[in-house]
Amino acid sequence: MEFPVLETERLLLRQLTADDSQDLFEYFSQDEVMEYYDLETFKTEEDARQIIRHFNTAFEKGKGFRWALELKSEKKVIGTCGYHNWYREHFKAEIGYELNPLYWRQSYMKEAILPILTFGFETMRLHRVDAFIDPSNISSEKLLTSLNFCKEGTLKDYFFEKGKFVDATIFGLINK
Numbered sequence: 001m002e003f004p005v006l007e008t009e010r011l012l013l014r015q016l017t018a019d020d021s022q023d024l025f026e027y028f029s030q031d032e033v034m035e036y037y038d039l040e041t042f043k044t045e046e047d048a049r050q051i052i053r054h055f056n057t058a059f060e061k062g063k064g065f066r067w068a069l070e071l072k073s074e075k076k077v078i079g080t081c082g083y084h085n086w087y088r089e090h091f092k093a094e095i096g097y098e099l100n101p102l103y104w105r106q107s108y109m110k111e112a113i114l115p116i117l118t119f120g121f122e123t124m125r126l127h128r129v130d131a132f133i134d135p136s137n138i139s140s141e142k143l144l145t146s147l148n149f150c151k152e153g154t155l156k157d158y159f160f161e162k163g164k165f166v167d168a169t170i171f172g173l174i175n176k
Helices: 018-028 045-060 108-122 138-146
Strands: 011-015 065-071 076-087 092-099 128-133 150-161 164-174
Touching: 011 108, 018 045, 018 076, 018 092, 045 065, 045 076, 065 108, 076 108, 092 108, 108 138, 128 138, 128 150, 138 150, 138 164
Parallel strands: 092 128
Antiparallel strands: 011 065, 065 076, 076 092, 128 164, 150 164
């Protein structure tokens, strides 16, 4: 399968390439971006190249999709979004995303997630999309509820990240 390209008014959603490593490093190297991410803050551009390889390998193995969010006006990758933990037999996957702080609070992620959800429900045949967030990540909670995800509860000590157990609030969206 060829990697699907999606488009919105301001964004081109496409497969990540090694050429995107500098753009990803620009924001993955910021502690405020990594506060709620399950990885340590990136120290080198090689860390960015490694995550690009990780996302593309997951696609090649049929385990998910991670789109680069390229801002058309700047030809710059400002974030990524996509599916992982895809369980075809259960018709569900988990969505994840991050965005360069220079572009926060401008509705870019909502703009990107809408066609990604359509792709998930129509092409991947998903019935359910899950999102796990840190309970204190209010911006992410607002984003998900604006997309009609339902807050289903908080799972205590659900993940082990950065040397400690952390809670996770689960949100779900059902294709009706």
